[in-house]
Amino acid sequence: MLDRSxxxxxxxxxxxxxxxxxxxxYAKNDCRLCIDVCAHDAFIFEEGKxxxxxxxxxxxxxxxxxxxxHALSLxxxxxxxxxxxxxxxxxxxxxxxxxxxxxxxxxxxxxSVLLLEGGREMxxxxxxxxxxxxxxxxxxxxxxxxxxxxxxAFVRLLGCTQKIVILQEDNPTHSxxxxxFKTLIAPAKVILPEPAIPxxxxxxxxxxxxxxxxxxxxxxxxxxxxSITLTCDNCKECVQFCPTQALSYDAQYTKILFQMGKCIGxxxxxxxxxxxxxxxxxxxFDIVHFTYDRAQVLIxxxxxxxxxxKCAFSYKSGEKVCERCASFEKEHAELFVLASQSE
Numbered sequence: 391m392l393d394r395s396x397x398x399x400x401x402x403x404x405x406x407x408x409x410x411x412x413x414x415x416y417a418k419n420d421c422r423l424c425i426d427v428c429a430h431d432a433f434i435f436e437e438g439k440x441x442x443x444x445x446x447x448x449x450x451x452x453x454x455x456x457x458x459x460h461a462l463s464l465x466x467x468x469x470x471x472x473x474x475x476x477x478x479x480x481x482x483x484x485x486x487x488x489x490x491x492x493x494x495x496x497x498x499x500x501x502s503v504l505l506l507e508g509g510r511e512m513x514x515x516x517x518x519x520x521x522x523x524x525x526x527x528x529x530x531x532x533x534x535x536x537x538x539x540x541x542x543a544f545v546r547l548l549g550c551t552q553k554i555v556i557l558q559e560d561n562p563t564h565s566x567x568x569x570x571f572k573t574l575i576a577p578a579k580v581i582l583p584e585p586a587i588p589x590x591x592x593x594x595x596x597x598x599x600x601x602x603x604x605x606x607x608x609x610x611x612x613x614x615x616x617s618i619t620l621t622c623d624n625c626k627e628c629v630q631f632c633p634t635q636a637l638s639y640d641a642q643y644t645k646i647l648f649q650m651g652k653c654i655g656x657x658x659x660x661x662x663x664x665x666x667x668x669x670x671x672x673x674x675f676d677i678v679h680f681t682y683d684r685a686q687v688l689i690x691x692x693x694x695x696x697x698x699x700k701c702a703f704s705y706k707s708g709e710k711v712c713e714r715c716a717s718f719e720k721e722h723a724e725l726f727v728l729a730s731q732s733e
Contacts, residue, residue: 401432401447403465410461412633413440418661424453424462427494427533429524452494452530455537458654459633460587464491469500469591476508484554485515486522494530499588499612501541505552506595512554514538519558544610548599548677588612593651596681607674614655615671616648618688622667623713624704628659638685645690650675651683 399406412419425433425440432447433440454462472490476482486492493514496504504512519531535556542553589612606613616637618628629637629646636652637659639645659668678684694705696712698719703712711719 399442399444401442401444402449403467404442404447404449404451405463405465406442407461407463408439408441410459411440412459412461412656412658415633416631416656416658418631419656419658421458421656423456423458427453427456427528427530429526429528429530449491450494450524451491452524452528452533454495455497455500456494456533458656464495467491467495469496469503469588472496473504473507476504476512483513483515486518492522492524492530493534494524496534496537497588497612498537498540498544498610499592501538501554502544503588503592503595505541505545505550505554506548506599508552511552513557514554515557517558540611543608547606547608548596548604550599589651589654593681593683596677600677600681603676603678605674606677609672612655613650613675613680614653615650615673615675616653616659616688617669617671618646619665619667619669620689620706621665622646622663622689622691622704623665624691624693625664627662627664628668631658631662633658637688642693644693646688647685648688649683649685651680 394407394409397408399408408414412421429450429452430446430448432443433453434443434446435441449464451464451467454464467490484490484493493516516531516534519525519534522530524530538554538556546553592612624643624646626639626643629639632638633656634652634654636649636654638647638649640647655670657670660666660670679686691704692706693702694710695701696703696715697710698715699712701712703714709716
C-alpha cells in the first residue's frame with residue numbers, strides 16, 4: 391500500500407499532499423490556483439513538479455480555500471472545529487486573529503456549511519485585510535469577499551435566512567493572525583485528509599437541509615456539469631483519469647455515467663479527450679442530484695465487434711468496422727489491391 395506521507399511536504403502546521411495535487415498528478419492539468427493567491431511565492435516547480443518552499447511559506451493558509459482537491463491543509467484546523475466554536479460562543483466573530491488563520495482558508499463550500507449548520511447570522515471582520523502583506527500583491531481580500539458572497543447566494547436559494555455580514559471598519563483590538571499557530575502542536579505523524587473534503591462536508595450539511603427536489607438556475611463555482619457528444623468513441627480515458635470518479639461506467643461498459651456531486655471542475659476529462667467530446671455545461675440543476683451523488687447517463691454506446699480486427703468498438707452506422715481499421719485501410723489502400731486488379 392502506498393505511503394502517502396512520503397509524498398507530503400510540511401512547513402510547520404502547513405501540509406502539501408503532492409499526490410492529491412492535480413498539477414502534479416495529471417499532465418493534462420494546468421491548475422495554478424494556489425500559485426496565483428500565494429503572496430510569498432512559496433509554490434515552486436522543480437523538475438516539472440510543484441513543491442512548497444520551506445523558506446518562503448508563512449503557513450498563512452490563504453491558498454487552502456481555493457484548492458479543489460484538498461491537497462493543502464493546516465494541522466488543527468477544520469470546518470468542524472470552527473463550527474463548534476461558532477455554536478459555543480454567542481458573539482463569535484470571524485476574523486484572522488486569535489483563533490483563525492487567514493480567512494482565505496475557507497472555500498465557498500466551507501462558508502456554505504457554516505451558514506447551513508450555524509443556525510444564525512454570522513459576522514465577518516475584514517479590517518485586517520487592508521494592511522495585510524497577503525493582500526499586497528495577490529489581493530486575497532477580493533477572493534474572501536467573492537467566496538462569502540457566493541456562499542450567501544447559494545444558501546439563500548435553499549431558503550436559508552441567515553447570512554454572512556462583512557464588516558470592514560477598523561477595530562481597536564489588533565491581534566496578530568500568528569496567534570492561531572500558538573494553539574498548535576505539530577504532530578509526530580500527520581493524518582492526511584481525504585481529497586475533496588469541503589465538497590463532501592457540504593453535501594453532508596445539505597442532506598440535513600434539503601427535503602425535496604429543487605431546480606437551481608444560478609451558476610456556482612463548486613458545481614460542475616458535463617455532457618458528452620456523439621463524437622465519443624468510448625476510449626475510456628476520461629473515466630480512467632477522472633481523479634474523483636465523477637465519471638464512471640455501467641456494468642456493461644456501454645454507458646458513461648456522471649455524478650455532479652463528485653466533480654471538482656479540474657477539466658482533465660476535457661483536456662484528455664482526443665475527440666473533444668467532453669463538454670462543460672452551465673445549465674439549471676437539481677440540488678438533490680448534487681447532494682446525493684445521483685448519476686446521469688451522458689452517453690450510451692452501441693458496442694459491436696469489428697469485422698476486421700475482431701475488437702469491440704462504439705458502432706455509429708454503416709459497415710461494422712472500427713475507426714482504426716477503417717483509417718488504416720484508407721491510408722494504405724494499395725496494400726489491399728489484388729494483383730489482378732492492378733493490371
